[in-house]
Amino acid sequence: MKSILKYILLISIVFTACKEAKKVAKKEVNKKPNVVVIYLDDLGYGDLSAYGATEISTPNMDLLANEGIKFTNGYATSATCTPSRYALLTGVYPWRNAKAKILPGSAPLIISTEQETVPKMFKRAGYQTSIVGKWHLGLGAGNVNWNAHISPGPNELGFDDAYILAATQDRVPTVYIDNGYVDGLDPKDPISVSYKKNFEGEPTGKDNPELTTMKWHHGHNNSIVNGIPRIGYMKGGEAAKWSDVDMADHFLKKAKNYVKSHKDKPFFLYYALQQPHVPRTPHPRFVGKSGMGPRGDVILEADYMIGEFMKTLEEEGILENTLIIFSSDNGPVLQDGYYDDAIEKLGKHTPAGKLRGGKYSLFDAGTRVPFMTYWKGTIQPGVSDALVCQVDLLASLADLVNVTADKKDSQNMMAEFLGKSKKGRDNIVxxxxxxxxxxxxxxxxxxxxxxxxxxxxxxxxxxxxxxxxxxxxxxxxxxxxxxxxxxxxxxxxxxxxxxxxxxxxxxxxx
CATH class of the missing domain: 3.30.1120.10 (Arylsulfatase, C-terminal domain)
Structure with missing residues (x-):
């Protein structure tokens, strides 16, 4: 009897040990942190209450700043979108690439498929990689056929999954692209896109203002989609055209679904929101909420989306194993193509805060932007005056996941991002x-x-x-x-x- 009891006890000990070993093994597998880059479009240094705004409240962005590291000297490389996004993903200053300028929606891909990128680096480290949101770095090799597979694009640069808008919300084509294919396209209604001349019989904002619900100020007077005149001309693809007021919700749903379906392995997610770039089209539930017109409303909308995304990380049990980096592609602009009361309803709000200039400017507000790092339980809250830049993501994150990367202009700021150093860069171009x-x-x-x-x-x-x-x-x-x-x-x-x-x-x- 004693022998049987000893045998049962031994089996129990072995079983428990195996169970604990499996737990440890699982913990080791999940040890690599997830990394999420949340990137806004035209958000200014003074647009967050955490950065001094008094006329608008951004509690979810503030949480990242107040419970993470809030950088007071955080920079995009550029005062416009395409160059900044190029630098963030490649670790290379955009002025080294003559093509890294604001692109039309029909532009070819400006990042070489042979070039080092942040998602490629993560894949070498065993990560899943995804982009949800704005792309604006070109697609294809020229003369894109929007009715077939579009390549090269994000997938060829290291993203396993890519759900994007090709350029900006104010440019055609006004469709979402899902891993190289236009989402929801009816083959019987093919898409044609041109940035040179209109298609016969198609109305434009310039010639048919009676068909528009948003008045254009400059440049935005070509094809009309959802009552909004755009930059560029487009014909066809009616079933695939996006709903502007639902765009933020649409991208949020994609980002949340990605997290839920990929939470068991480490992932890198580039979540590129479209706000507060023009056309500012808040969902009806946010209209009038800020008291500052559509620009203020879409900032509050973006703040809500970030809060909902953070809830998903927490509900899925991975918030404490996720590093979040938050920033904007360039500084603020009020009048950028449409009459939308951004100036008239601004009140006492100062989008650039204490800085001079804004989007398109060599002055500091063109490139100095909100910049925060957040990692619950790992990063201790603090404010850092260290000089850091988005071009540094490649080298810094490569250090985090312990892989070698072709760094070019990127510098390792991981200690600064984690709040362990305030040294920062010596200089930035x-x-x-x-x-x-x-x-x-x-x-x-x-x-x-x-x-x-x-x-x-x-x-x-x-x-x-x-x-x-x-x-x-x-x-x-x-x-x-x-x-x-x-x-x-x-x-x-x-x-x-x-x-x-x-x-x-x-x-x-x-």
Missing amino acids: LEANSKTAFRTGDWVLIPPYKGSPMSWKSMVESGILDKFQLYNLKDDAGQTNNLAEKNPEKVKELLAEFEAIRGKDYSNIK
Whole structure:
């Protein structure tokens, strides 16, 4: 009897040990953290209550800032969308690629399929990879056939799953693309797209204003979809056309479903929201909620979407194993193609906060944006003045998952992202409309350029002057005091550093 009891006890011990071993093994498998990049479009440094906004409340974005690391010197590389997205995914400064400019919806892919990318790096580390939302880096190799498989695109750059809009909400084609295929396309109603001339018989915002529900200000006067005149011409594809007011909900559903179906293995998700880019089309339940017109309403809508996405991570039990990086592709703009009361209803709100300029600008508000890292239970809340940039995601995340990456301009800021260091970068080359400026330490140098000091379309200061500009951001965050004439030696010192990186002589630019 004793022998039988001993045998049963032994079996029980072995069974328990095996069970615990399986638990440990499972824990080891899930040890790699998930990584989510939440990227907004045209969100300014002063558009979040966590960054000082008093006329608007963004509680879900604030949570990421207040319970993570809030960077006060976090930068996109560029003051416009395509270049910033290029840098984020490749770790390469966009001014090194002449094609990295704002693209039409019909543009070919500007990232080489041979090039290093963040999703490729994650795949080498054993991750699942996905993008949901705005792409705007081109598709195909030219003359895209929207009625067949579209390639190359995100899938050929390392994304296992890609559910995107090709360019921007204000550009055709106004359809979603699901892993290279237009979602919901009726083969009997093929899509045609042109950025050169209209298709016969198709109405436009310019010729048929009576068919529009949104009045265009500049440029946005071509094909009309859902009452909104767009940039570019499109014919066909009626069943596949998106609903503008449902876009945020649509992308949220895709992002949540991805998390739910891929939670058992480590994943990288690039969740690129379309707000608050034009056309600002809040769902009816958000209309009027901000008191600042559609621009304020879509910021609140985006904040809600982020909150719902965070709930999903928590409900699926993976919030504490997920690093979230939040930022915006460039600074804010109010008037950007449509009359939508963004200026008239602004009130006391300052989208750029204490900074000067905005989207399209070489001044700081063009590229200095909200930038937060959040990892519940791992990152301790704090504020960091470290100089960090979105181009650093490649090198930093490669360090996190312990793989080698072709870093180019990307620097390893993982210690800064985790709140373990406040050293940051020594310098950054910043870009707006193919013109570049240089920040090193607290100093910013803007070389002389030809052009207008004001973007007449967007009514944003361009930062362009016919003389050198030198600012010390520590004492002059608003860049009101040009110190170049009083500090010629500092200009000379910074210019030498800048030219060494850029490989370009700025001494004779007029």
